[in-house]
Amino acid sequence: MPDGTSVDYDGLIPNNVGLNDDSRVRKALETWHPGYIDWWRDMGPDGFQEALVYLRTAVSVDATGWAKFGFVRMPEYKWGILLAPAVEERRIPFGRHKGEPAWQEVPGEYRAMLRRLLVIQGDTEPASVEQQRHLGATAPSLYDLRNLFQVNVEEGRHLWAMVYLLQKYFGADGREEAEELLRRRSGDADAPRMLGAFNEATPDWLSFFMFTTFTDRDGKMQLEALAQSGFDPLSRTCRFMLTEEAHHMFVGESGVGRIIARTCQAMKAAGLEDAADVAAVRRLGVIDLPLIQRKINLHCSLTLDLFGSEISTNAANAFNASLKGRFREARLNDDHVLLNDTYPVLRLVGGAIARQDVPALSALNMRLRDDFLDDVAAGVGRWNNVIERSGIAYRLHLPHVAFNRKIGEFAGARFDPAGQPLSADEWGAREAALLPSSADGEFLASLMRPVQEPGVFASWIAPPRIGIDNKPGDFEYVKIHE
Ligand code: BYC
Numbered sequence: 128m129p130d131g132t133s134v135d136y137d138g139l140i141p142n143n144v145g146l147n148d149d150s151r152v153r154k155a156l157e158t159w160h161p162g163y164i165d166w167w168r169d170m171g172p173d174g175f176q177e178a179l180v181y182l183r184t185a186v187s188v189d190a191t192g193w194a195k196f197g198f199v200r201m202p203e204y205k206w207g208i209l210l211a212p213a214v215e216e217r218r219i220p221f222g223r224h225k226g227e228p229a230w231q232e233v234p235g236e237y238r239a240m241l242r243r244l245l246v247i248q249g250d251t252e253p254a255s256v257e258q259q260r261h262l263g264a265t266a267p268s269l270y271d272l273r274n275l276f277q278v279n280v281e282e283g284r285h286l287w288a289m290v291y292l293l294q295k296y297f298g299a300d301g302r303e304e305a306e307e308l309l310r311r312r313s314g315d316a317d318a319p320r321m322l323g324a325f326n327e328a329t330p331d332w333l334s335f336f337m338f339t340t341f342t343d344r345d346g347k348m349q350l351e352a353l354a355q356s357g358f359d360p361l362s363r364t365c366r367f368m369l370t371e372e373a374h375h376m377f378v379g380e381s382g383v384g385r386i387i388a389r390t391c392q393a394m395k396a397a398g399l400e401d402a403a404d405v406a407a408v409r410r411l412g413v414i415d416l417p418l419i420q421r422k423i424n425l426h427c428s429l430t431l432d433l434f435g436s437e438i439s440t441n442a443a444n445a446f447n448a449s450l451k452g453r454f455r456e457a458r459l460n461d462d463h464v465l466l467n468d469t470y471p472v473l474r475l476v477g478g479a480i481a482r483q484d485v486p487a488l489s490a491l492n493m494r495l496r497d498d499f500l501d502d503v504a505a506g507v508g509r510w511n512n513v514i515e516r517s518g519i520a521y522r523l524h525l526p527h528v529a530f531n532r533k534i535g536e537f538a539g540a541r542f543d544p545a546g547q548p549l550s551a552d553e554w555g556a557r558e559a560a561l562l563p564s565s566a567d568g569e570f571l572a573s574l575m576r577p578v579q580e581p582g583v584f585a586s587w588i589a590p591p592r593i594g595i596d597n598k599p600g601d602f603e604y605v606k607i608h609e
Pocket residue numbers: 244247248251252255282321322323324342343344345346347349350432433434435436437438439440441442451492534
């Protein structure tokens with residue numbers, strides 16, 4: 128039996144799940160592999176398949192030193208199946224089965240529910256790669272290009288993680304789902320990805336950094352909730368995915384932070400104090416702060432939709448079944464069963480926003496969304512610190528949860544980012560100031576020019592403080608023409 132930490136790195140599929148001794152699953156995965164590589168070549172980073180990229184690859188699940196860095200052509204990346212080490216005698220931490228030994232097999236009565244969770248999780252991973260596939264052509268530096276590709280190959284690995292669970296534990300159904308995961312396409316009219324935000328375009332690098340700040344952070348929260356699962360293989364898979372996820376959020380948050388820093392620096396150098404003087408700021412070749420606010424409004428509201436409805440029996444059932452827990456379940460001070468608890472939720476009552484206490488089990492999507500908002504608010508606070516240190520009077524805000532929603536209580540209702548109701552006319556008059564407009568898109572497109580000289584950065588973004596893997600500022604992170 129594999130001990131859960133030693134990784135077999137020599138075969139086609141690096142793994143610490145003992146694939147060598149499991150010929151059924153190994154064959155299923157080896158059969159799936161060529162289709163995955165075809166998908167990666169068709170739908171992965173456009174134009175850079177032959178480039179040598181300085182990537183980290185997971186080679187161990189040891190908390191210290193789990194990755195190694197080196198130049199790799201992306202189609203040759205070693206996508207491995209890696210589970211975090213087993214916790215000995217692990218017991219289920221929540222729900223109806225709280226206290227029972229964690230399951231090593233899927234309980235029959237929960238097959239359908241678990242399969243659905245795995246498929247939805249798996250679907251988002253390749254979707255994000257598809258959404259980001261054209262960004263390489265306009266990367267503001269080789270450093271950023273490399274970070275994009277790092278995120279992309281790891282999202283590819285996250286797809287492998289879910290496909291492994293489907294193939295290992297769901298037989299023929301799992302194999303079919305694994306094929307479907309390669310068939311659906313982000314934004315496709317006939318076979319779209321499953322969740323709304325994963326069918327949106329990622330047209331420019333500000334969008335990419337916002338996506339990795341907000342939407343990858345939904346990934347973090349959902350993985351944290353699934354890492355609690357009574358189904359131990361899922362718990363271990365998600366725990367290891369979370370170590371990679373931290374970098375995705377770093378890419379996003381530091382990317383936006385560097386854009387803000389550059390804007391403030393250029394404004395100061397030009398003696399420009401008024402952030403609202405957008406035309407003057409844009410003439411400096413940097414991105415105005417009000418546009419950054421509009422991108423926050425868009426990406427935050429799209430991401431809030433990913434948490435599902437405020438009141439959800441799906442979420443209650445998944446928790447009751449001990450399949451999907453809460454953020455940091457073990458640190459919460461309650462009975463972890465929640466049959467007698469309530470939780471406050473914002474609802475739409477007679478056109479107005481009202482706070483209501485509802486049964487806690489039905490409000491689990493909200494609870495996770497609240498934890499998400501706390502987490503992301505800290506990031507926005509760090510962006511505001513950058514602005515404040517520059518001496519420019521401007522603050523960025525998260526939009527109200529009722530703003531621009533397509534799922535749940537506030538779907539289709541009109542509220543401004545402060546949570547004030549708007550008439551249809553008022554919305555029409557203010558929309559261009561609240562969400563990115565086509566003129567914003569054209570301006571951003573005009574800035575998106577590739578910079579491929581080592582150590583050089585586009586006009587609109589500051590260099591990072593330190594390099595990846597402590598490399599010097601002029602390190603050639605991507606060798607495009609090798
Ligand atoms: N779009 O009971 P409700 C990541 C459907 S991101 C379309 O409120 P539930 C990543 C819903 O399916 C993390 N449909 O929802 C990030 C249901 O349909 P049925 C991904 C939606 O089930 C960046 C109906 O509406 N992982 O990893 O409680 C880069 C009623 O819904 C949407 C997960 O999401 C939507 N937004 O909650 C790469 C974890 N929302 O059943 C990767 C697994 C709801 O009536 N998924 N619907 O046909 C889940 O836990 C849940 O499925 C959700 C939805 C939280 C997504």
